[in-house]
Amino acid sequence: MAYYQSKPTAGRHFLQIPGPTNVPDRVLRAMDNPTMDHRGPDFGILGLRVLEKVKLAFQTQGPVVIYPASGTGAWEAALANTLSPGDRVLMSETGWFASLWREMAERLGLKPEFLKGDWRRGADPAAIEARLADDKAHAIKAVCVVHNETSTGCTTRVDEVRAAMDAARHPALLMVDTISSLGSIDYKHDAWGVDVTVAGSQKGLMLPPGLSFNAVSEKALKATETAKLPRSFWDWKPMLAANATGYFPYTPATNLLYALDTAMDMMLEEGLENVFARHDRHAEATRRAVQGWGLEIQCLEPRHYSSSLTAVRLPEGHSANGLRAAILEKFNMSLGNGLGQLNDRVFRIGHLGDFNDLALMGTLSGVEMGMRLAGVPFKANGVKAAMDYLAGNA
Numbered sequence: 001m002a003y004y005q006s007k008p009t010a011g012r013h014f015l016q017i018p019g020p021t022n023v024p025d026r027v028l029r030a031m032d033n034p035t036m037d038h039r040g041p042d043f044g045i046l047g048l049r050v051l052e053k054v055k056l057a058f059q060t061q062g063p064v065v066i067y068p069a070s071g072t073g074a075w076e077a078a079l080a081n082t083l084s085p086g087d088r089v090l091m092s093e094t095g096w097f098a099s100l101w102r103e104m105a106e107r108l109g110l111k112p113e114f115l116k117g118d119w120r121r122g123a124d125p126a127a128i129e130a131r132l133a134d135d136k137a138h139a140i141k142a143v144c145v146v147h148n149e150t151s152t153g154c155t156t157r158v159d160e161v162r163a164a165m166d167a168a169r170h171p172a173l174l175m176v177d178t179i180s181s182l183g184s185i186d187y188k189h190d191a192w193g194v195d196v197t198v199a200g201s202q203k204g205l206m207l208p209p210g211l212s213f214n215a216v217s218e219k220a221l222k223a224t225e226t227a228k229l230p231r232s233f234w235d236w237k238p239m240l241a242a243n244a245t246g247y248f249p250y251t252p253a254t255n256l257l258y259a260l261d262t263a264m265d266m267m268l269e270e271g272l273e274n275v276f277a278r279h280d281r282h283a284e285a286t287r288r289a290v291q292g293w294g295l296e297i298q299c300l301e302p303r304h305y306s307s308s309l310t311a312v313r314l315p316e317g318h319s320a321n322g323l324r325a326a327i328l329e330k331f332n333m334s335l336g337n338g339l340g341q342l343n344d345r346v347f348r349i350g351h352l353g354d355f356n357d358l359a360l361m362g363t364l365s366g367v368e369m370g371m372r373l374a375g376v377p378f379k380a381n382g383v384k385a386a387m388d389y390l391a392g393n394a
């Protein structure tokens, strides 16, 4: 039963938006423990444990800063700690979230350059390399990309962006938004030479909203020494100083840290490789369903397909919002809406976090039944195609 619903409905709600995602019962139980004294002796022990464990999700040996904030806060922290007013940052228009990060950079007094995109693929490493190669004076101080563009279901190949920056021999920092990929799609902060990784709690990490993260490289730490953007709440320096003994400079979201501790245990127990393989498999089954319906996937580049969500285009003249409303009303399932220019054109199926084969089949069945109710033209082969794939690759 939902905490609040205006109409009594039996059974569980299907929360299949690409974040917030379903929180496992074990994580909910962990949160349901008494709040501790965040300055007491036991908190430091727990703090050190959680700060160490969370590094696994980023595949880093370096520090990870944890904020009591949504992902947007960690976006701001990444920029404010490393850059100065008027600095140029190179960003790529992969979709709605990349556009919001660009707007934020502008509001903070930076000079973002936006490489144009069509919202149907990830960032273009060749375009990044060409722009950096042109920037002989090294005016560009950071390259920012979104690993998994949640508005389109397209990923950016961060390894290729790193290679492009190296090929251009450009010293800019590399910053990556992994808010909807961390814990779902393979991501290597250290191996890919990322300077600041931005993440949030409520998507692949299987936690409620309320925590966000910066994984920080040595080069990024060095950049803080000359960075002139004003920062206070987001400042890494007092945070890292307190974190050294397991504490925080201000009150942390204590019960969400219990949740993080438990969610990291669950990921360790399943094994990161298995977590990624599970997401890849559910994404493939979903795409087969979409193809079976005769509908179009928003992402046009198979190498950029997202394993955490699939954005589905509706035929011209049909309303994605109408379809979502019908599915919510009849089958008690929430699907992601189209954001920005994709409003009413696409709906998004979240298949990330605490999720399994039958949850996916329930989700896809709800979509197929909903299309029938809403009068969307489709071929009735989608659910069957997904079942064939899952049963054939059990």
Ligand SMILES: *Cc1c(COP(=O)(O)O)cnc(C)c1O
Pocket: 019, 070, 071, 072, 073, 097, 146, 148, 149, 150, 177, 178, 179, 180, 200
């Ligand atoms: C959800 C999301 C955000 C915004 O995070 P909030 O927690 O809502 O502040 C930013 N970037 C991406 C890629 C996201 O998926």
